[in-house]
Amino acid sequence: MSVFRAIRSIIPRRPANRSLFGDAMIFSFLALFAAFTALPLMYIVSSALKPLDELFRYPPRFIVVNPTLTNFTDLFQLLSNSWVPFSRYVFNTMFITLGGTAGLVLFASMAAYPLAKHKFPGSRSLFTIVVLALMFSPHVTAIPNFMIMSLFGWIDSYAAVIVPAFALPLGMYLMTQFMSQIPPALLEAAKIDGASEYRILWKIVMPLVRPAWLTVIIFSFQSLWSGNSASTYIFSEEKKSMDYALSQILMGGIARSGAAAAVTLLMMIVPITIFIMTQRKILQTMSTSGLKE
Structure with missing residues (x-):
């Protein structure tokens, strides 16, 4: 019983006028919106790790296949x-x-x-x-x-x-x-x-x-x-x-x-x-x- 009480103390209480399904829908919407917002940043990180052949590949790929640090070494040079x-x-x-x-x-x-x-x-x-x-x-x-x-x-x-x-x-x-x-x-x-x-x-x-x-x-x-x-x-x-x-x-x-x-x-x-x-x-x-x- 003490374990369940500890878990209930960690999880915030849900408002009385909101159901578990409502919480799940709100969380799903926020997670989807956060993922959509993070896409440009993820693309910039992926592009910085792409070799030249992947940078000019058509159609372009969102995720780098062969990550490399060559771009950073060229920059520092x-x-x-x-x-x-x-x-x-x-x-x-x-x-x-x-x-x-x-x-x-x-x-x-x-x-x-x-x-x-x-x-x-x-x-x-x-x-x-x-x-x-x-x-x-x-x-x-x-x-x-x-x-x-x-x-x-x-x-x-x-x-x-x-x-x-x-x-x-x-x-x-x-x-x-x-x-x-x-x-x-x-x-x-x-x-x-x-x-x-x-x-x-x-x-x-x-x-x-x-x-x-x-x-x-x-x-x-x-x-x-x-x-x-x-x-x-x-x-x-x-x-x-x-x-x-x-x-x-x-x-x-x-x-x-x-x-x-x-x-x-x-x-x-x-x-x-x-x-x-x-x-x-x-x-x-x-x-x-x-x-x-």
């Missing part, structure tokens, strides 16, 4: 022959990604706090502008951004990529929505105890909105890691990002098709790994960002 060390491209990418992400979290938090917890003239208009900015594609603002960076003299520098990343509208929107759900009584109690606005923000508000800024970090990291904006503003080869270096391999023709398949897989590994590690926080943020107190 191409990178080792570059006159700029590949480690330099990695450093540039990490510097731009970490700098832009840290700046976004800092400025989005400091800007969202007064919008969410202080009523001042024009606050609603500013938040409306932030919401409207979500509709604009980065391609729409590419020319104005280039003109502004050129006016500041930041062309061909890291600042031309890092500084515009501070103004990601989605970051400020999520932080504002989450901060607006914090009870005002909690902040009033901190003010009565003598806490300053900066201390309230970093000691009380930021720990409470942790899912929000973790989600902002993920979106910013993915955008800067795999984005090609660095090639627009940076012309010096030693300052270009890893995405630019690997994109040159993709343009190498049929002979580099295997290396190109390996490039696609390598560029996806880091963002997907980070997303898997923090997916619970992201889902929590998406499910509560539209709620009000």
